[in-house]
């Protein structure tokens with residue numbers, strides 16, 4: 001079980017709240033993405049460190065989009081993570097950026113850039129606007145697609 005992921009370039013760690021269970025490969029992918037993309041974006045946009053991600057759906061046995069039938073989602077394997085909010089250092093300016101409801105243009109820019117970077121770091125990145133099931137969070141996973149070239153980014 002992964003409770004906090006170390007981010008190399010930062011002074012501390014980025015906590016995942018509540019702690020999800022992730023596969024080692026997924027934990028590595030998330031850690032790399034935070035380090036290379038999200039932390040620098042938080043610093044660039046808000047001049048603050050990223051402290052935590054509010055998440056859901058690490059390893060959770062359920063079917064896709066919580067339907068009662070159909071394929072099990074990547075969440076069943078610990079290879080997916082749903083991100084609901086990014087928490088930054090307290091103080092003046094933004095300290096929480098909610099995926100469902102960005103507060104102003106800087107937050108919108110941060111979310112757009114974060115999501116774009118997730119397309120390179122994971123096999124799948126889905127968020128608000130993709131479909132109704134992802135209206136309030138950013139879903140990322142490292143599930144291999146049938147065709148190696150087909151990353152799924154919306």
Ligand SMILES: [Zn+2]
Nearest residue numbers: 057081082139
């Ligand atoms: Zn998801």
